[in-house]
Amino acid sequence: MxxxxxxxxxxxxxxSVLCVLIAWGKPFQVVGMFVVSGMAxxxxxxxxxxxxxxxxxxxxxxxxxxxxxxxxxxxxxxxLGQWGVPAVMTxxxxxxxxxxLSLTYGRLIAPGLAWREPVVKAIATLGxxxxxxxxxxxxxxxxxxxxxxxxxxxxxxxxxxxxxxTRLIVILAAIILVIGIWxxxxxxxxxxxxxxxxxxxxxxxxxxxxxxxxxxxxxAIAGVIAGFTGLMFxxxxxxxxxxxxxxxxxxxxxxxxxxxxxxxxxxxxxxTMGVIESLLTLQPTLKDIRPIAPxxxxxxxxxxxxxxxxxxxxRDN
Amino acid sequence: MNISRxxxxxxxxxxxxxxxxxxxxxxxxxxxxxSTACFTLATAGITFMYSRLGLVxxxxxxxxxIGGWVMLRMNHAFEFPFEINLxxxxxxxTVFGWILALPxxxxxGLYLALITLMAAGGVEIILSTYRFPNGGDGFWGVTSxxxxxFRRPELAQSDTAYLRYVIxxxxxxxxxxxxxxxxxxxxxxxxIRRSEAAAYSSGINVLYYKAWAFGLSGLLAxxxxxxxxxxxxxxxxxxxxxxxxxxxxxxxxxxxxxxxxGAVIAGVLYRVLPALFNDWGLNADLTLVIFGxxxxxxxxxxxxxxxxxxxxxxRREVKSS
Amino acid sequence: MMVLENLTVKFGGVIAxxxxxxxxHSPVSGIIGPNGAGKTTTMNAISGFIRCTGRILYDDKxxxxxxxxxxxxxxxxxxxxxxxxAEDLSVLDNLRVLQDHIPSSRKEQRFELAQALAIxxxxxxxxxxxxxxxxxxxxLIDMARCLMGKPKVIMLDEPGGGLTRTEAEHIGDLILKxxxxxxxxxxxxxxxxxxxxRICSETLVLDFGKRIALGETDKVLDDPKVKAAYLGIEELS
Numbered sequence: 041m042x043x044x045x046x047x048x049x050x051x052x053x054x055x056s057v058l059c060v061l062i063a064w065g066k067p068f069q070v071v072g073m074f075v076v077s078g079m080a081x082x083x084x085x086x087x088x089x090x091x092x093x094x095x096x097x098x099x100x101x102x103x104x105x106x107x108x109x110x111x112x113x114x115x116x117x118x119x120l121g122q123w124g125v126p127a128v129m130t131x132x133x134x135x136x137x138x139x140x141l142s143l144t145y146g147r148l149i150a151p152g153l154a155w156r157e158p159v160v161k162a163i164a165t166l167g168x169x170x171x172x173x174x175x176x177x178x179x180x181x182x183x184x185x186x187x188x189x190x191x192x193x194x195x196x197x198x199x200x201x202x203x204x205x206t207r208l209i210v211i212l213a214a215i216i217l218v219i220g221i222w223x224x225x226x227x228x229x230x231x232x233x234x235x236x237x238x239x240x241x242x243x244x245x246x247x248x249x250x251x252x253x254x255x256x257x258x259x260a261i262a263g264v265i266a267g268f269t270g271l272m273f274x275x276x277x278x279x280x281x282x283x284x285x286x287x288x289x290x291x292x293x294x295x296x297x298x299x300x301x302x303x304x305x306x307x308x309x310x311x312t313m314g315v316i317e318s319l320l321t322l323q324p325t326l327k328d329i330r331p332i333a334p335x336x337x338x339x340x341x342x343x344x345x346x347x348x349x350x351x352x353x354x355r356d357n
Numbered sequence: 358m359n360i361s362r363x364x365x366x367x368x369x370x371x372x373x374x375x376x377x378x379x380x381x382x383x384x385x386x387x388x389x390x391x392s393t394a395c396f397t398l399a400t401a402g403i404t405f406m407y408s409r410l411g412l413v414x415x416x417x418x419x420x421x422x423i424g425g426w427v428m429l430r431m432n433h434a435f436e437f438p439f440e441i442n443l444x445x446x447x448x449x450x451t452v453f454g455w456i457l458a459l460p461x462x463x464x465x466g467l468y469l470a471l472i473t474l475m476a477a478g479g480v481e482i483i484l485s486t487y488r489f490p491n492g493g494d495g496f497w498g499v500t501s502x503x504x505x506x507f508r509r510p511e512l513a514q515s516d517t518a519y520l521r522y523v524i525x526x527x528x529x530x531x532x533x534x535x536x537x538x539x540x541x542x543x544x545x546x547x548x549i550r551r552s553e554a555a556a557y558s559s560g561i562n563v564l565y566y567k568a569w570a571f572g573l574s575g576l577l578a579x580x581x582x583x584x585x586x587x588x589x590x591x592x593x594x595x596x597x598x599x600x601x602x603x604x605x606x607x608x609x610x611x612x613x614x615x616x617x618x619g620a621v622i623a624g625v626l627y628r629v630l631p632a633l634f635n636d637w638g639l640n641a642d643l644t645l646v647i648f649g650x651x652x653x654x655x656x657x658x659x660x661x662x663x664x665x666x667x668x669x670x671x672r673r674e675v676k677s678s
Numbered sequence: 679m680m681v682l683e684n685l686t687v688k689f690g691g692v693i694a695x696x697x698x699x700x701x702x703h704s705p706v707s708g709i710i711g712p713n714g715a716g717k718t719t720t721m722n723a724i725s726g727f728i729r730c731t732g733r734i735l736y737d738d739k740x741x742x743x744x745x746x747x748x749x750x751x752x753x754x755x756x757x758x759x760x761x762x763x764a765e766d767l768s769v770l771d772n773l774r775v776l777q778d779h780i781p782s783s784r785k786e787q788r789f790e791l792a793q794a795l796a797i798x799x800x801x802x803x804x805x806x807x808x809x810x811x812x813x814x815x816x817x818l819i820d821m822a823r824c825l826m827g828k829p830k831v832i833m834l835d836e837p838g839g840g841l842t843r844t845e846a847e848h849i850g851d852l853i854l855k856x857x858x859x860x861x862x863x864x865x866x867x868x869x870x871x872x873x874x875x876r877i878c879s880e881t882l883v884l885d886f887g888k889r890i891a892l893g894e895t896d897k898v899l900d901d902p903k904v905k906a907a908y909l910g911i912e913e914l915s
Contacts, residue, residue: 170649547764555762557746560779
């Protein structure tokens, strides 16, 4: 526990130093603007990452399809909006779609693969992602679309900076989600069962954990998060199925920062990725290449995580 | 040295394609087939790593991008012939393959796949930001208009000749992998796949052989990327997005990672099928659905992929007749 | 002569091997003990797979500083609790793997291969894919691999695991031939006491990571401390 805490502290310190270095000498107002904007984007990465990690912890599946599910959900919400359905209703209609897709995979396909290696399970979700993406792109032709939420137009002043309510929602959602899931997994009975499931599926069955129920709930939660993340991606980044589907990649980057396990670290990882990417706008030489920040950070995090590990009996566990 | 039945069929197919394919394909299709051969070569780099070593590489197309970039830069910066440029492109990409190997050497399974994915994401950003050289000045060599032309090999100036050239090199690539398989590297890789403990107990330097595999994979990707650059004389960053690397890996699994035929099927599915759909007036997005379903099918019920199923079909027919 | 000096292995807070010292003089020695005693851990430490303190010496040469693959190249051989053969390779290739990393002439290599195949009776199946072989044949491949490349120390972890009585007996006969054939010192872990009694002249007994007896096999097996460890009885004295 102790070394884990120090690791976290080291990470936060290192990132803070980096941020200070990048933003050195620039006026506070400007820096603040970029930090806030970065936190919003970073929360998006973190949200995606949190959804991935929650599901991975419960089922051992890294869900490449979470982006595609989100893409379908937001396209559906957009479509309903086009047909005149009032804004909040479109959200509420899109979420069940996301949950349905998630559960379809989770109940029909995932159980058959439960005994396979994690990498194989992840690749299978890729297949599902392609199917959903193909259908989504097929139904909604290539076109420039915009998805907006009523909260886009409202803004709040934070430390003298103007933040749209949507961005605020994303940042708050990420934080609340982390706390909520931490409480759920730690304090509720079902949460305990999910943690047992993640630890050892077969053993859990033997001691009476209701695997199907726990897994269903895990996939449903993953669906909700994926749907919500998709809506936010569609609003804040771009409403394009292909783009949103593959935003799963920076989400994976955030998930990696959390070692596919610790949600607080995923949140911090995502936020720092967003902030650093945003702050790099202030550096003329690195400005153009700033979207690479999440990948560099994730790669460094992976290297740090795997240092000194020796894998020997990989198949003979 | 004995050639297996599969080897004879493979060489036979290569010779057949070499002879006939360029003759029957005109204009656009000749370029599509050339592109297909390039991606088949790159896929071979994916499949041997997956089937022999159990390593998942989600960054092969990104490595192709690096190869293609070097190829174009060499072409526009100096006056060397095609083959020299290709060799340099291959060498540089091999080094990148090794760089990729460094973090990956101690990882396995999912983490390895993820780091190759992060690398692919990184390369995507670099290529889309700095684009491909087209004769301009400076390190990145980009101008606003396509200025300098691309020099194809002396032997293969026309599209049909170039297609033949690419088929020949692709075949050599497969033979290179086969040579590895039959010699010490192939044996070492098989032991590493069984378990690293067993490998060490057989005197194998696991890190060295893993790095070798990444290097070979990088080499093949570099050559493939360089050859791809020669297809049109220019390259587009969107060809080398991280999503494309993922797609190619998915198709490698669909095709069947254990067989050379699998890599060929993957290349064909990746390039030819969408083109066919376009020709037939079908929405290319449907190919995604087909690929996704095929991938799920391959993972759940047909681990040897389409190639495995085709081979089984032949075996059964041979047995019954 | 194989010597372990103050070997200690810790996994976090758990002490898997507690200051174990032992010298093995016999050609074939056994390592026995109840489950979790630290037998496989000892072999893993000798193989170099896990970090340990203490020294490992063979004829006064300290191999503790060598990496796992260098210990193999030096002359350490090992079989594991589960057979470790590459299924995609033929029997021959499974053996050649070792030769790839130990320098010797082509002639020597061919001779070694032929000899190893002959002794284990695998000549007929030399070119078959290892995947097609049963458990017994796979264990024979593991054994054959241990015989090649001028071994100095051969460690066998439960060589009779998963075999029938006759098969286990045959493996036992094979093990007895090894020292004469290769000059190597053999260490055998097994739960089959009859096998140990038959093939090992001396035996080390471990319990909870500690050495509780080392000496002539018959004497060790009759030792009340050893019997107490196996039966879980507290020793009263």
